[in-house]
Amino acid sequence: MTSPRRPRSRREVLSEFRTAEILAAARSVFAARGFADATVDEVAQAAGVAKGTLYLYYRSKREIYLAALRSGVEELVLRLRQRLEAETTVEGAIRAFVQTRLAYFEAHLDFFRIYYSEFATMLTPVPASQRFVREIYLDQIRLLASALRAAADRTRVRPLDPDRLAFAIGELTRGLISDRALRGSQASVDEDVAFVLDLVWNGLAP
Amino acid sequence: MTSPRRPRSRREVLSEFRTAEILAAARSVFAARGFADATVDEVAQAAGVAKGTLYLYYRSKREIYLAALRSGVEELVLRLRQRLEAETTVEGAIRAFVQTRLAYFEAHLDFFRIYYSEFATMLTPVPASQRFVREIYLDQIRLLASALRAAADRTRVRPLDPDRLAFAIGELTRGLISDRALRGSQASVDEDVAFVLDLVWNGLAP
DNA sequence: TGTTATACTGACCGTCTGGTCATTCTGTTG
DNA sequence: CAACAGAATGACCAGACGGTCAGTATAACA
Numbered sequence A, B: 001m002t003s004p005r006r007p008r009s010r011r012e013v014l015s016e017f018r019t020a021e022i023l024a025a026a027r028s029v030f031a032a033r034g035f036a037d038a039t040v041d042e043v044a045q046a047a048g049v050a051k052g053t054l055y056l057y058y059r060s061k062r063e064i065y066l067a068a069l070r071s072g073v074e075e076l077v078l079r080l081r082q083r084l085e086a087e088t089t090v091e092g093a094i095r096a097f098v099q100t101r102l103a104y105f106e107a108h109l110d111f112f113r114i115y116y117s118e119f120a121t122m123l124t125p126v127p128a129s130q131r132f133v134r135e136i137y138l139d140q141i142r143l144l145a146s147a148l149r150a151a152a153d154r155t156r157v158r159p160l161d162p163d164r165l166a167f168a169i170g171e172l173t174r175g176l177i178s179d180r181a182l183r184g185s186q187a188s189v190d191e192d193v194a195f196v197l198d199l200v201w202n203g204l205a206p
Numbered sequence C: 001t002g003t004t005a006t007a008c009t010g011a012c013c014g015t016c017t018g019g020t021c022a023t024t025c026t027g028t029t030g
Numbered sequence D: 001c002a003a004c005a006g007a008a009t010g011a012c013c014a015g016a017c018g019g020t021c022a023g024t025a026t027a028a029c030a
Helices: A010-038 A041-048 A053-055 A062-084 A092-106 A109-122 A132-152 A162-184 A189-202 B011-036 B041-048 B051-057 B060-083 B090-107 B109-123 B132-152 B162-185 B189-202
Strands: none
Touching: A010 A041, A010 A053, A010 A062, A010 A092, A010 A109, A010 A162, A010 B011, A010 B051, A041 A053, A041 A062, A062 A109, A062 A189, A062 B051, A092 A109, A092 A132, A092 A162, A109 A132, A109 B109, A109 B162, A132 A162, A132 B162, A162 A189, A162 B132, A162 B162, A189 B162, B011 B041, B011 B051, B011 B060, B011 B189, B041 B051, B041 B060, B051 B132, B060 B090, B060 B109, B060 B132, B060 B162, B090 B132, B090 B162, B090 B189, B109 B132, B109 B162, B132 B162, B162 B189
C-alpha cells in the first residue's frame, strides 16, 4: 500500500500537510465561486495561511486550481480502473462504472462542481498544459469501452459501437448527478444505478 | 408569422439592428473566451462599435451576456415546443426531441458553448435574476416528460418514470454534442439520433 | 543562549478592465 | 443652410486582484 518507508524529513511532512490543507481549501472555494470569481485571498483565508504562503507551494492561482482538480480526478480514475478490472460481463462493467462514479461524485460534491465546469472549457481549444482534464476524462471512457469490448466476447449483446456506447453511458452518469443537484432528486445511488442499467439493458420496448 | 405591422420608426429599426449585431458579436466572443475572460472591448470590437455604444443598449457586461444566452435558448424552446406538439407516440416524441436539439446545437455551435458553460454554474445557488437558464432547461425536460406521458397512454412501453427518463434523454443529447466536439465524431445528426433511439428503445439485450 | 536557516506574513505594486461622460459626428427638419 | 436631437465615440477613472518581497516568527543546532 504505502511506498518504501524512507523516513520523511520534518520538511517533507510539513510540506505535505500544507499542500493537503491548501488543496482542500482550494476545492471548496473554487467549487463555490468558480475559477474566475474566486480570489487568491479567499483561498488563503480558507486554508488559514497568508497569501504569500500559497506562492511558496504553487506558482500561480491557476496552478493551485489545476492541482486541486488533478488530485481529485486521478483518484477517481484509480478507483475506476480497479473496479473495472474485476468485471467480466457487460452488465457488470456498466454497473461498476456507473456505481463508482456516482458514489465518488456524491461523496465529493464540491470536487464535482469544479470538474463539471471544466467541460465547458473543453469544447474550446486549450493550451496543452491543461489538456489533462480532457485526457483523463477520455481515459475513463476508454476504460469502460475496452471493458465492454472484452466482455462482449463472453456475453450476448446486440452489436453496438462500444466507444459510442461508453461515451453515452458516461454522459448519462454525469447527468444523474446534475439531476440530483438541479431537481433535488432524492433517489439513492443504488436506485440511480438500477435505473441506468434497466434503461440501457432492456430499453423501453415492452 | 410576423406581428401586426405597426410601421417601425427609424429609431426602432436602428435599435433592432444594433441589438442584433451586438448579440451576435457577444455570442461569438463569449463562446470563444468564456464570460470572465472576454472583455467588453473585445465584444465592442467584434460588433464594430465603440465600447460606449454597448452601454447605450445594455446596462452591464453581464446583461449583454444574459441577453445573448436568452435569445438563443428561447428560440430553441420554441422549436422544441412546436415539434413536440405534433408527436403522438413515445418514439416520435423522443426522436423529435433529440433531433431538434442536435440540429439546433449543430447549427449554433458557439451558442452551445455558452449554454453548456452555464450548467456548471447551475449546480451552485445563483441570484434569481439569472436563474432563467436553469428554468428554461427544466422547461425543455418537462416538455419532453409531458409528451412522453401523453403518448404512453397510446403506445405500449415499459413503465419507467417519465421525468427521470426525460432527464436522462436530455443529458444523452447534450453528451452527443460533446462527443462531436471532444472526439471529433464524424457521425451525422441523423446517425446520432438513430443511435439514441435504438439504445433507448431496444436496449442492449440481444 | 546565540546563531543560522527557513517557514511565514501581509502591505504594497502594477496591471487590467468595467463603466462613464464630455465631446464629436450624423442626418433630419424647417 | 442653420439649428437641433440624439447616436456614437474613446480617453479616462476607480476599484479589484494576482503576485512580490522585505521583514518577522519559529525551530534547529551548537
